[in-house]
Amino acid sequence: MEKWDIIIVGGGLAGLTSAIALSGFGHRVLLFETNTYPHHKVCGEYVSNEVRPYLESLGVDIMKAGGIAISNFEISTENGHKVETTLPLGGMGISRYLFDDLLYEKAKAQGVHFSFSKVSHITYANDAFIVTNNEQTFNASIVLGAYGKRSSLDKQLKRSFSFKKQDWLAVKAHYKHPNFEPNLVALHNFEGGYGGLSKTETGAVNFCYLAHYESFKRYNDIEAFNKAVVARNPFLKEFFEKAEPIFDKPMAIAQIAFDKKAPVENHILMCGDTAGLIHPLCGNGMAMAIHSAKIASEQVHRFISEPDYTRQQLEKEYRKQWNKIFKNRLWFGRRLQNVLLNKTWMNTGIRVAKKSTSVLNYVISKTHGKPIV
């Protein structure tokens, strides 16, 4: 059986960032990912500047790779009441096609080993893990779970959300648009959902939305839903009128879970969405995935290099740090989504924010952290 210091399950932002950090500390890392790179992913593609210094310290520079600086934010109600502000921290527009690939190339150059296969089982016994894909078993002292929002592994771990039917679906596509402002990220509401617009490094505008299945099921077809529901927001109507689709058809994912999850399960340290998914309207899930990877990597490095630092201490410390940094943001994100999807609250919120954008900036600051290094 192959033996590794660390096995990472999932090569999205959390898995790849952990792989770069841990290989940088000198550890032998094997990462499993089902898809080869590069590939598109359903995501709003706005990354908060919160993680820019940390990524740069790992040798990944989004802006040098063509990322677009974003400093302005606007939000509108279903019927077109809008408020604009400058983002306190700002962010970058980059496609997941490029972003994940940049991290993959960096990890590969640093000696991380990749297996492009699906992990089917993770078991823990006698202070070690056995990880199984379709063909082989692998042994490691540490496993990081970075396999995203939902996987069959969650059922094996008996995580409660994985047995529930989830009501959210998400759709994403890139468009050519004649005059979308490059430094803008826009969030527009529609019945039963909301969508974000921002530019990526290719000049394409990414439109990604989250919709409640109750709202979608009457149409059960993306084009029909876009015309009948999404485009009822006047800003989105105008966007669709001018925009030209680049993808053959939009990408879609269903069964998105925003339920509470645990950051450690059966001794596996969970990172990114596997530990908890913040509502996309916060525009901060990617930064959280990267930040959680940083915390996990530092803790794992300590566990491997300090003989007196026990597994129990490692798990306790990771859980503590994760909760300290992310728990309140996730709670706030849940409340915020309730406001956004309630017409009366949303109209009142926009009226208040129009009088003073400091309210909006306060809300943004509650779901974001300070830059990390």
Ligand SMILES: Cc1cc2nc3c(=O)[nH]c(=O)nc-3n(C[C@H](O)[C@H](O)[C@H](O)COP(=O)(O)OP(=O)(O)OC[C@H]3O[C@@H](n4cnc5c(N)ncnc54)[C@H](O)[C@@H]3O)c2cc1C
């Ligand atoms: C609609 C929507 C819009 C969003 N918009 C934004 C935004 O604008 N800004 C922002 O910051 N965040 C946004 N987010 C959140 C952001 O996309 C996630 O938080 C981020 O992708 C989390 O990264 P991750 O590495 O945890 O998971 P992922 O990027 O999902 O990576 C998980 C990886 O694991 C792999 N995998 C799964 N199971 C297995 C297995 N068994 N074996 C091997 N590999 C496996 C998958 O193929 C995948 O590549 C949005 C989310 C949604 C749903």
